[in-house]
Amino acid sequence: MIRWxxxxxxxxxxxxxxxxxxKELFTLLACNAVLFSVLxxxxxxxxxxxxxxxxxxxxxxxxxxxxxxxxxxxxxFNEQELEGRGFEGLLLSGVSxxxxxxxxxxxxxxxxxxxxxxxxxxxxxxxDKDVSGILGSLCIVGIGASxxxxxxxxxxxxxxxxxxxxxxxxxxxxxxxxxxxxxxGMEMTMELVLNGALNEGTPWPIIxxxxxxxxxxxxxxxxxxxxxx
Amino acid sequence: MNSALFPGLALVTLVLLGVAQYFIxxxxxxxxxxxxxxxVFYFHVAAALACYGAFFVVFVSSVSYLTSRNxxxxxxxxxxxxxxxxxxxIVLITGMIWGHSAWNTWFRWEEPRLVTFLVLWLxxxxxxxxxxxxxPSKTAVHGSILGILGAASVPLVYLSIKLLPQSARLHPEVxxxxxxxxxxxxxxxxxxxxxxxxxxxxxxxxRYRIGCAEDRARTLALEDIHYDA
Numbered sequence: 083m084i085r086w087x088x089x090x091x092x093x094x095x096x097x098x099x100x101x102x103x104x105k106e107l108f109t110l111l112a113c114n115a116v117l118f119s120v121l122x123x124x125x126x127x128x129x130x131x132x133x134x135x136x137x138x139x140x141x142x143x144x145x146x147x148x149x150x151x152x153x154x155x156x157x158x159f160n161e162q163e164l165e166g167r168g169f170e171g172l173l174l175s176g177v178s179x180x181x182x183x184x185x186x187x188x189x190x191x192x193x194x195x196x197x198x199x200x201x202x203x204x205x206x207x208x209x210d211k212d213v214s215g216i217l218g219s220l221c222i223v224g225i226g227a228s229x230x231x232x233x234x235x236x237x238x239x240x241x242x243x244x245x246x247x248x249x250x251x252x253x254x255x256x257x258x259x260x261x262x263x264x265x266x267g268m269e270m271t272m273e274l275v276l277n278g279a280l281n282e283g284t285p286w287p288i289i290x291x292x293x294x295x296x297x298x299x300x301x302x303x304x305x306x307x308x309x310x311x
Numbered sequence: 312m313n314s315a316l317f318p319g320l321a322l323v324t325l326v327l328l329g330v331a332q333y334f335i336x337x338x339x340x341x342x343x344x345x346x347x348x349x350x351v352f353y354f355h356v357a358a359a360l361a362c363y364g365a366f367f368v369v370f371v372s373s374v375s376y377l378t379s380r381n382x383x384x385x386x387x388x389x390x391x392x393x394x395x396x397x398x399x400x401i402v403l404i405t406g407m408i409w410g411h412s413a414w415n416t417w418f419r420w421e422e423p424r425l426v427t428f429l430v431l432w433l434x435x436x437x438x439x440x441x442x443x444x445x446x447p448s449k450t451a452v453h454g455s456i457l458g459i460l461g462a463a464s465v466p467l468v469y470l471s472i473k474l475l476p477q478s479a480r481l482h483p484e485v486x487x488x489x490x491x492x493x494x495x496x497x498x499x500x501x502x503x504x505x506x507x508x509x510x511x512x513x514x515x516x517x518r519y520r521i522g523c524a525e526d527r528a529r530t531l532a533l534e535d536i537h538y539d540a
Contacts, residue, residue, distance in 0.1 A: 234460075241453040244446035255441055255457055258433035259464050262471040269475070289471050296463055304456045307377060308449075 089177060093185035101189060106158045111197040114151035115204060122147060123208025136209045141271035144205050148224075149231075149264055151201070152194055153253040156235050159190070160243045160309075169309045179306020186236040187229070187301070194228035195221075216274045223274065226290055227267040233297035234260060240308040266290040317516070324513050327506035334499035348412040353499055355405040357507035358398045359428070365395030365511055366431070366462055369438070373458035376451060385451040386522030387515070388458055389442055394514045396435035402428055423472040430468045434461035 101107050122143050126136060163169050172182060202220055206213045213220065235256060242252040257264075266286045273280050280287070335353050342349035368391035376384040406425060407417045419425055438461060442454050 237456070237460075241441070241445075241456055244449055244453075245441070245444050246446075247440075247444045251441065251444060255437040258430055258437055259457075259460050261430050262464065262467045265471045265475070285474050289467065289474070293464070293467055296467065297460075300456075300460055300463065304377070304459070307452050308456055 086181070090181050090184055093172075093177065093181055094188050097185050097189040100162055101193070104162065107155060107190075107193050108196075110155035110158065111151060111193060112200060114155055115147070115197055115201045118147040118151055119201065119204035119208050122205065126209060133210075137211060137275060140205065140209055140211055141268050141275055143209070144201060144271060145264055145268045147205065148198055148201050148227075148267070149257065149260060150253070151197065152231055153235065153256050153260075154249065155197075156190065156239050157242060157249040157252045159186070159236075159239050164243055173306070173310065179309065180302045182309075183236055183301045183305035187232045187298075190232035190236055191225070191229045194231055195225045198224035198228055216278060219274050219279065220271065223267060223270045226287070226294075227263055230263045230290055230294035230297060231260065233294055233301055234263075237297070237301040237305055237308060240305060262289055262293045266293070314520075320509065320513055320516075324506060324509040327502060327509060331499065331503040331506045334495065334502055338495050339499045340493060340495070345409075345412065348409060351405045351409045353503040354507075355402060355409060356500070357503045358401040358405065360504055361507045361511035362395055362398040362402055362428075362431070364508060365391045365398060365515065366435075366465065368515065369395060369458045370462035373455035373462075376455045377459075382451070382526050383519075383523060385455065386526060387519050388455060389522050390515045390518035392435060392438045392442065392454075392458065393518055394511055396432070396439055397514075398511060399428060399432040399435050403432055421475065423469060423475075426472045427465070427469045431465060434465070437461070 126139070126143075131139070160169075169182070173179070199221055202213060202217070202224070205211075235252070238256045238259075239252060242248065242255060245251045247254075266289050270280060270284070270286045270290075273284060273286075331353065335350050339350065341347055369388050372384045372388035372391060375381070376388060406428070410419065410425070411417050418429075438454065438457055441457055442450055445453050
């Protein structure tokens with residue numbers, strides 16, 4: 083078990099270093115976050131919405147932008163390993179697909195969480211909304227959703243990266259499956275924005291956990307098949 | 312499956328669908344509130360049940376392909392996915408026709424069954440896109456992974472939409488509330504459901520045989536290349 087965890091740690095380091103060297107994922111996430119926030123801000127401003135309406139649509143805009151920017155940014159995440167035949171090397175060295183998958187999920191979760199916080203602040207700025215009172219709770223919701231998002235995208239990015247459509251295919255195949263995560267994130271953010279805290283007995287964290295468990299189980303069992311053929 | 316059965320099954324399906332049309336348009340009386348538009352119910356519900364059946368076939372054949380790597384299971388998964396997509400489109404269109412008469416709007420976002428079917432349609436769409444644009448050498452495995460993920464997430468999609476706070480439950484629950492009181496309603500409903508399920512099975516069978524023939528042709532072409540070399 084300790085050896086298994088140590089290998090996982092090494093793989094997480096590898097993912098981190100690959101990203102540190104290329105800086106592709108973070109650059110894409112940050113650029114998309116800024117770009118979508120500016121577009122949303124300009125659109126809302128041109129619609130001349132009142133403060134109350136802008137507040138109501140903030141959660142929806144936040145999650146639409148977050149899902150779109152995340153799914154369009156991770157397509158390059160496996161490229162280097164595919165080009166350098168890194169997956170084959172790792173599998174030959176005895177590393178399991180589950181370990182490779184979990185390492186990717188950990189690193190992706192980290193980047194998605196940072197991008198989520200960035201988006202929360204940028205959209206708050208664009209829509210002139212004060213989120214200082216709920217920023218901590220929003221970050222927790224964001225980390226939970228980022229982890230579910232990463233669990234699915236780490237698997238589906240491996241599926242999409244070898245297709246003819248590459249970057250365009252990933253949002254098409256992942257967004258319909260991610261629908262529960264989108265709803266959970268949006269509803270929890272709505273509760274935070276309107277009440278300052280999550281409602282008592284709210285079902286959304288449990289549904290988010292169910293979605294994450296489903297994606298994680300699928301990823302652990304299927305990732306090796308997705309990269310092996 | 313024995314191909315000698317095909318003409319018989321096709322004939323039975325044709326007769327059943329013909330009888331269903333006769334019952335729907337000539338025998339069943341006009342519904343008191345909705346009038347003639349209610350007749351769309353027989354196509355809508357029958358197509359929805361057949362669609363669920365097709366999705367179940369996608370799930371089972373995807374799992375069995377990943378465990379056995381039998382190409383016939385993959386051909387079955389492709390066939391069920393494509394037929395399911397067509398049926399899902401029929402469900403959405405007939406539902407919108409009915410909804411426009413009943414609610415004076417083509418689509419209600421608060422209604423769990425409508426949105427679930429829309430997401431189901433998107434999952435079928437992404438499955439078909441992946442099948443057509445994926446890496447040909449990996450499409451079978453990747454399609455199966457998406458098939459499993461899509462099918463497994465449908466209950467979660469339904470549950471999460473049902474939990475939305477503004478859920479209005481506008482969708483009629485005809486059978487649950489003891490509707491269809493006239494015996495001819497039940498006869499038309501039963502015949503149309505059996506006819507649609509048989510049509511679904513027939514279409515899957517035809518597409519499955521085409522898939523198997525395509526696979527055989529590819530194998531023969533490869534053998535030719537090896538022979539020439």
